[in-house]
Amino acid sequence: MENNFLEKKFRLKKAGTDTRTELMAGLTTFMTMSYILIVNPSILSETGMDKGAVFTATIVSSVIAMLVMALYANLPFGLAPGMGLNAFFTYTVVLSFGKTWEFALTAVFLEGIIFILLSLFSVREAIFTSIPIVLKNAVSVGIGLFIAFIGFSNAGVIGQGDGVILTLGNLLTKNTFVFFFALFLMAFLTAKGVKGALLIGIVGSTVVAVILGVSSLPTQSIFSLPPDIGPVVFKLKFDHIFTFEMFSIMFTFLFVDMFDTIGTLTGVATKAGMLDEEGRLPNASHALMADAIGTTVGALLGTSTVTTFVESASGVADGGRTGLTALSTAFFFFISLFFFPLFSIVPPESTAAALVIVGLFMMSPIKEINFNDFTESVPAFLTITMMPFAYSIAEGISFGIMSYVLLKLLTGKKKEITPMIAVLAIIFFLRILSPLFPF
Template identity: 45%
Template sequence: MNGGERLRRSIDSYFGIQEAGSTIRRECMAGCITFIAMAYIIIVNPSILKDAGMPFGAAMAATILTAFFGTLVMGIYANRPFGVAPYMGENAFVAYTVCGVLGYSWQTALGAIFVSGVLFTLLTVTKWRVVFTGAVSVSMKNAIAAGIGLFITFVGLIQSGIITTGVEGEPLMIGDLQDPALIVAVAGFLLIGVLMVRKVHGALLIGIIVTALLAFISGVAPPPEAVVSLPPSVAETFLQLDIAGVFTWGMFAVVLSVFTMDLLDTMGTLIGVSARAGFLDENGNLPHAEKPFLADALATTVGALLGTTTTGAYVESVTGIEAGGRTGLTAVVVSLLFLAGLFFYPLFIAVPPQATGAAMVFIGLILMTSVGNIRFDDYTESVPAFIVITMMAFTYNIGVGLCAGFVLFPFFKVISGRFRDVSPAGWLLCGLCLLFFVFYPY
C-alpha cells in the first residue's frame, strides 16, 4: 500500500466518510461549493464593521482568520459539514445600533461579543445549550428550517437584484427587467434550475461559476483585479477589545441582545441545515449537538479577540450539503479555502452577487420543503411556526423570528389547556425571548 492510499484510508476512517455514504472527492467538492457561497463575507463583513470605525484591512483579516478557526474546529472536532463565520445581522447590529445609535466604541462592542462567547462556552460545556435545543417541538424545528429557507431566498433575490427596495406603500418591488445585471441573475437561476432538474452533480457550483463568467464577459461585474495579494494585517484590531467597559448598566441590553441573537440564530441554523442533511434523530434532535455548539462558542470568543463580531454556523452550508457533503472533511476544505483567502481574496471577492444570489434562491427552495412536517391541523403548533417563518424573512432577522415563535408557543399551549407540552427549558426560552424584546435597542 503506497503513501497516498494510506492517507486516503486514514482520512476516510477519521471522518467516517464511507459510513456517511460519501466519498473524499464529493466532500472536497462540497467544501468548495460551501466556501464559494460563503466567500462574500470576506468583503461584506469588514465593509459593515468599517462603519463602526474599525480599520477595513484588519477587520478583513480578522474575518478570514475567525472563519478559518471556527470552521476547522467544526470539521475536526464536531465532524460536521458546516461552515462557520461572522454572522450577518449581528455585524450590522454592532455597527449601526451599538456603535452608531448608542454611541459605544467598537472596542467596547467587541468586549460584549467576548463576554457572550465565554457565556456560550460555559453553557455548552454544561450542556444547557443542548437542553434548550431539545425543548423545541418537531413543528417548531421544521418551521425554523423553513423560515431560514424563506430568509435565504429573500436574501438571494435582493442580492441578485431580482427584488429591490421600493418606496413608501410598496416596500419591495421587482428589479429593472432591462438591467443586464438582472438578466445575468435570471440566466444563472434558469441554468441552475435546468442542472438540478437533470440531477447534475455539482449543479450549484457549476451554476455559480458559469454565471460569474457570464457577468465578467458581459461587463456586469468587473473581473478580478489580481489573483494573489499580500494578506492584510490584523494588528489594529487584535486584542483591542474593551472588556471593562462591558460591565455597565447601559451595556446590559447590548450583551443580552447579542447573547440571545447568537443563541437562537445558531440553534436555528444548526437545526435547519441538519434537517436537510438528515442528521436529526427520530425526535428531531441533533445527536452530539454539544460539539458543533462548542465550535460556534469558541469561534465567537476567538473572533472577538481577533477583531470581529459574533460567529456561528452558516445557512449557506446547505449548498455543500446539497452537493453531498456529510462529514467534517467538507468543513476542513472550507476552512483551508478561507485561510487561502488571506492571499487570494481578490479572486474570491470578484464572484458577483448575481451568481451567489441565484444559487441561494434554490437553497431556500430546498429548506422550505420542511413546511410539510409542520402540524397545520393543530393551531397551537402552526401559529407559532407560521410566525417564525414569516418574521424571520420580513424583519430580516432570524433571531427576532425565533424569539416571536418561542414566546407564542407556550402562550397558545397554556390557553388550550396543554401547558404540559411546554418543558421547563421551553419556559426558560420564553423568558429569555421576552427579555430580548424588552431590552432590544430598537
C-alpha cells in the same frame, strides 16, 4: 491511504457521502459565504477599524471556528462573522450609542466566554433539543424563505418601492440576466442530478458576468500577501465591563447569536435528515462549542461575532454531510487570504441564485407539519413568516416558541410543554415587554 484516513476521521460511508462530494460541497459553501470577506471589513471599517486588518481577522477567526466544527464536531457547517451582528456592532453600538469599537469588541469577547460556559454545561444543547419537532420543521422552512429573500434582494430582483414596502426590481439589466442565468442553470443541473450543480452554476454565471461586463478580471496580480492584523488584534478594554450598558449590549449579542445559531443548525440539519429519531443533532454541543470558540477568538483578533452561517445549507444541498465539508470550506477561506483578487470577481448575482435554490431545498419539511392542529400550525406559521418579515432567524424562533406555549396552555395541552420551552417563552415575553420598564 489518504482516503482511508479521511474515511476513518470523518466516517464518510456512514454519512452516505464520499471525499469528492464533501470537497465540492465545501467549495460551494465557501462561494456562497465569500461575500462576507468583502462586506464584513466594509461595515466594521465605518467604526474606524482598519479595513485590511479586519479582512485578515475575518478569515483567520472563520478558519479557526471551522476547524473546530470539522475536527471536533464532524459537521458540515461553515462559520464566519455574522451579518446583522456586524451591523449592530457598527451602526448601533458604535455610531448610535457612541461607544468605541474596542468597547464593542469587549462585549463580543464576553459574549463568547459566556457561550463557552453555556456550551460546557450543555445549556445550549438543551435548548436545541427542547424545541418541538413541529418548530424544527418550521425553522427549516422559515430559513428557506429567509435566504431566498436575501438572494432575490442581493440580485436586485426585489427591493424597496416608492410608497410600498417591497416591489419588483428592474429585470432588464445585465445583472438580473446573470442572476436568472445562474438560477436556471442550477435548476437544470439539479433536475439532471448533477453533483455540484450550485457550484457549477456559480462558476458558469461568473464567466457570463465577466463577458457582459458585470464583473471584471483583477487588474493587479491575483496573488497578494494578507493585510497586517496588527491595528485590530488584542484591542479589548475592560474598564466598563461592570456597567449596565456593557451588560445590555453583551446580552443583545448573546441573544441574537444563540438563536440564530440554534435556528441555523435546526433548519439545515432537519432538511439534511441529520437529526435522530428524537429530533436530536449528534454532536450538537460540539457544533455550538465551535461557534463559541469562534466568537471568543474573533473578538481577540478584531472582528464581530462569529456564527454558524445559514449559507451552509448550500453545501449541504450539494451533498455535504460531515466535517470534511467544513474543513474544505476552511481551506478555501485560508487560501483566499492570498488570492482574494481572484475570488472577488464572483458577482453577488451568482451567489444570490444559489441562495434562492437552497431556499427551495429547505421548504420540503413543510409537508411534515400538521396544519389541522392549530396549536401546532399557528406557531409553525409564525416561525416561518417572521424570519423573512423580521429579517431574523432569532425572531422567527422567538414568535414560534411564545405562540406554541401560549396555545398549548389555552387549549389544555400543557403536558406537551417541556420546562425548557416554557422558560424560553417567558424570557421572550419579558424581552418584548422590557421597553415598558426602562430601569
